[in-house]
Amino acid sequence: MHPLLSFISYDSSPTVLGVSTILCGVLLYIVSKMLGFGSRNQFVVEGRTAVITGGSEGMGKAVACQLAEMGANVVIVARTTSKLLAAIETMKRVADNVERQKFHYISADLTDPAECQRIMSEVTEWNDGQEPDIVWCCAGYCHPGFFTETSIQALRNQMDTVYWTAANTAHAILQRWLTPISPSKQAPIPTRHLIFTCSTLAFVPIAGYAPYSPAKAAIRSLSDTLSQEIEIYNGSRTSKARCEAPAADVKIHTVFPMGILSPGFDNEQKLKPALTKQLEEADKPQSPQEVASIAISALERGEYLITTMFIGDIMKGSALGPSPRNSIIRDTLTSWLSNLVFPGVIYDLRRKAWKWGVKHGLPTNPDGN
Template identity: 75%
Template structure:
């Protein structure tokens, strides 16, 4: 209906996938589903015990005894660690870089902007934006290294996938430390979606010049709430006003989010939302981002613009009424 045929644009069988934040939550669910589809999977996180436990479940989901699985403990806020991860995966993968890298690492520390220490806000930028940016930088350095025409092979398209949040489209009071980092990922994704075409274009002339070994596609997934240990911790910190403002967010399970995201990747989508409210939030903020469907996204944008004529004044009004009724946060 919206321009996509039956072709699977995200084949992972017999391919190697790296998932950061793969020991828990959405990352673990993604790893298990891709294992079910025949992928070789490497999960990356900090805590070895959680990685070991996750890898057991991921290995059990395999459909082919020849599939391989591995974990790497790393602090992805350190760019050098990201480069080490890519080197280790390449060595483990018999000298070939991974085919797919999916950035799921990060956590949310909500709170009102002036109540959250600046050091915590810097940490949010590190653990949300820089883990993704560092991983992308190390990955693309590997993937985009030029290869002489005589060494060119016919390789399938590679995929770099960011995990963002609908808060990058429409922010909510109480997410001041977190939303800017997610908005930065969305901006990076849009930038890379343009830059990568230069390298893909060079491959179109690879019979004449050096070019990367494979075409690359950028994607970004924008979930809303995801039921996980991280979500439980987030709820403990979240201001009561924030909970009231996001009543329309009905959290999904990690498996639900992973299923919707992978289905969208198989359709070849770029900006991926995982539920109806998220679709509407995306529609109001598409701006110059590439469209998944010219007709579908245009109609969605029109609908969202009408909806948010009422939504934003409503959110601001609720915040005003909350302050009028309850006074300053923390009883100040």
């Protein structure tokens, strides 16, 4: 969802932002794209092993299939075995070399930390005793609704299925990846990647997502924290004393898509308050395949916080704070543009919510759902 588009197209906002500012910002953005990362691929997947949680449908399945096309060995994790089996067959059809690659599925409840430990143990055994090289957290679903109209149990379920599935998975794999080994056993191993899937709602909250947005914001905060902590372990690998250290460097990444067309999105639309739909009416959801492709390309460029469209970049620019930048030039320019746009966006969102209350009354009224 991007209310920013709705705001920019809103007729009564000429005093907030001139057309010339928008055009200049877009031009600066395009130019800065040209000054980004070099051509070296920083996310080589051919012959490596990836674990995708939430890999039976939606974005997770799209990621799994595209990594299979690129030559990776892929393990998908979800609860429903029938969906996992169907996804495995799809991966085999699109695989780069089905005779050389391996595919596996694990049915598990990721809200249970013991299950996440089991997954990593099973994958390591299946992978000839080697830990996976890539772990991509895509599990979770959105239960929209107004805060006071949502049960405490539903609020807890959102934190469990969105934040804790990712945190449990990250904890399980990082404990393995960061286990120190002696210098005599250390050998060159390509960088390992832990990837979270978040949402632009972590940058710009919207009324009607109170059960969901805090969990996504927690993932973003966890990602920022881990991106600092991981440098302790990466630094230990270059110690002149040649002390015990992890087997490989680790990089943390987080993807921030907007709406994604999927079965989960269809269910979300049935629950979504009418006000929320109005606030994000300009949103044009992307296909899972498009989101996966954009995210993988950004990983190949070595990006940390990854958005999947221009409006998402502007949202990110409004909330970068202490997060590491993908590109100092590009992110600085985007942040400047965001600072011009968002005072008006914030006002517009609040005004629309107020006007909705004037017209429909409380959320519990039939017309004000």
